[in-house]
Amino acid sequence: NAGVTQTPKFRVLKTGQSMTLLCAQDMNHEYMYWYRQDPGMGLRLIHYSVGEGTTAKGEVPDGYNVSRLKKQNFLLGLESAAPSQTSVYFCASSYYDQERGWPNYGYTFGSGTRLTVV
Amino acid sequence: SQQGEEDPQALSIQEGENATMNCSYKTSINNLQWYRQNSGRGLVHLILIRSNEREKHSGRLRVTLDTSKKSSSLLITASRAADTASYFCATDLRGGYQKVTFGTGTKLQVIP
Numbered sequence: 662n663a664g665v666t667q668t669p670k671f672r673v674l675k676t677g678q679s680m681t682l683l684c685a686q687d688m689n690h691e692y693m694y695w696y697r698q699d700p701g702m703g704l705r706l707i708h709y710s711v712g713e714g715t716t717a718k719g720e721v722p723d724g725y726n727v728s729r730l731k732k733q734n735f736l737l738g739l740e741s742a743a744p745s746q747t748s749v750y751f752c753a754s755s756y757y758d759q760e761r762g763w764p765n766y767g768y769t770f771g772s773g774t775r776l777t778v779v
Numbered sequence: 780s781q782q783g784e785e786d787p788q789a790l791s792i793q794e795g796e797n798a799t800m801n802c803s804y805k806t807s808i809n810n811l812q813w814y815r816q817n818s819g820r821g822l823v824h825l826i827l828i829r830s831n832e833r834e835k836h837s838g839r840l841r842v843t844l845d846t847s848k849k850s851s852s853l854l855i856t857a858s859r860a861a862d863t864a865s866y867f868c869a870t871d872l873r874g875g876y877q878k879v880t881f882g883t884g885t886k887l888q889v890i891p
Contacts, residue, residue, distance in 0.1 A: 665821075696881075701883060702883065703783075703867065703883040703884055704822075704867070704881040706880065720880070751821055751822070753821075753822075763809075766810060766812055766827055766869070766871055767812065767824040767827060768814075768822070768824060768879070769824070770821030770822045770823070772820055772821045773819075773820070773821055
């Protein structure tokens, strides 16, 4: 049972390069999220998705795009990387609690992608 | 902007002692959660307390919530070296959003 898997784990990019971070979950969760974690800033929400084919902006969406073509995958793209995007990126997923009638807020996190933009 | 702010930013205690960390938030919430993050790893969900609850226990963890003061505390009793980690509070927002915001974390060091 893998849970949430993020690839790659580490990456160094040059300014202006593009890349895609992949998040895959095998728990059939409806909700998926991308966060970035910077020292002293905690986790900040970049984009999120409440279901296949839907995405929405979070707190810090500029410079990022996302896609959720399949329920189990949530992709985060950087079209033109900037040094300010140097960070650790975390993907998380969650599900709708049918019994309680609201989303489950006990997120399952991936192990992170450490991205450095030089 | 951060919804939750933890206090203290860092805490160092001896093994066997209790550790208390606090979280303050700004706007009304439906629930509040605590997560643990070991160095270099993803966050792990510890406990969730709903806005109509005042106290909740899970093993050596005790969480309290005071909605009038917009604050919560996490108590870890009889701490162990393995509890060394960063602890984050997370809050949802009233209004039906399916997402939470995280605080900046408390770094706990338990000295054997």
